[in-house]
Amino acid sequence: MCKQVDDIALLAAKLTMQPKPPITLVRGYLNTEQQAALIKEAQAYPLSRPEIQVFGKFHAIPRQQVWFGDVGCDYLYSGLFIRALPWPKYANKLRHKLAKDFGLGINGVLVNCYADGKDCMGTHSDDEPEIAKGSDIASITLGASRDFVLKHKHSQTKYSISLQSGDLLIMHWPMQKDWLHSLPKRLKVKEPRWNYTFRQLIVNFHR
Ligand SMILES: O=C(O)CCC(=O)C(=O)O
Numbered sequence: 001m002c003k004q005v006d007d008i009a010l011l012a013a014k015l016t017m018q019p020k021p022p023i024t025l026v027r028g029y030l031n032t033e034q035q036a037a038l039i040k041e042a043q044a045y046p047l048s049r050p051e052i053q054v055f056g057k058f059h060a061i062p063r064q065q066v067w068f069g070d071v072g073c074d075y076l077y078s079g080l081f082i083r084a085l086p087w088p089k090y091a092n093k094l095r096h097k098l099a100k101d102f103g104l105g106i107n108g109v110l111v112n113c114y115a116d117g118k119d120c121m122g123t124h125s126d127d128e129p130e131i132a133k134g135s136d137i138a139s140i141t142l143g144a145s146r147d148f149v150l151k152h153k154h155s156q157t158k159y160s161i162s163l164q165s166g167d168l169l170i171m172h173w174p175m176q177k178d179w180l181h182s183l184p185k186r187l188k189v190k191e192p193r194w195n196y197t198f199r200q201l202i203v204n205f206h207r
């Protein structure tokens with residue numbers, strides 16, 4: 001009898017057990033001055049809206065972006081080869097702060113600028129081969145709040161996190177293997193949002 005109850009309890013736990021993504025969320029990681037300095041710096045970033053090929057057709061991405069990194073940290077992203085531009089002052093300061101606080105070996109950052117809620121990022125994993133094995137990705141939000149959606153690859157489990165200005169989200173290894181993420185459109189949002197994803201690449205991968 002007891003054995004049977006135990007088995008049923010175990011089965012119930014198994015059925016309701018949802019996979020959990022390996023993430024760390026730090027609300028308000030950056031104070032208002034740090035946020036303001038970065039937003040001011042970002043106004044001068046050489047952003048572009050490159051075209052990528054999807055099912056054989058070219059489309060401009062629904063946001064603007066720029067890649068900064070150390071020498072030898074160029075990035076091949078959605079079929080686009082992006083040469084690393086030198087680090088701007090405050091983006092570099094933030095890289096060193098993240099390295100000190102979390103021991104991250106960051107050598108590049110992808111900055112995305114979403115002009116308003118019409119701009120978005122589709123469902124994907126950051127699993128390019130030049131990303132260093134075992135490394136985490138640190139994501140910083142500035143400006144408008146937006147929903148960040150996580151979807152498990154092998155179940156129906158989904159989570160949505162409202163990321164606000166100054167928040168830090170760390171996606172720990174090996175999250176990209178089991179989870180997808182996206183930044184869906186939110187048509188009510190009228191303000192811009194900047195997102196910095198700090199990454200560790202294998203140096204000279206593309207040489
Ligand atoms: O804007 C975001 O929060 C997500 C950005 C992202 O997923 C990426 O740059 O790969």
Ligand SMILES: [Fe+2]
Nearest residue numbers: 124125126181
């Ligand atoms: Fe991503």
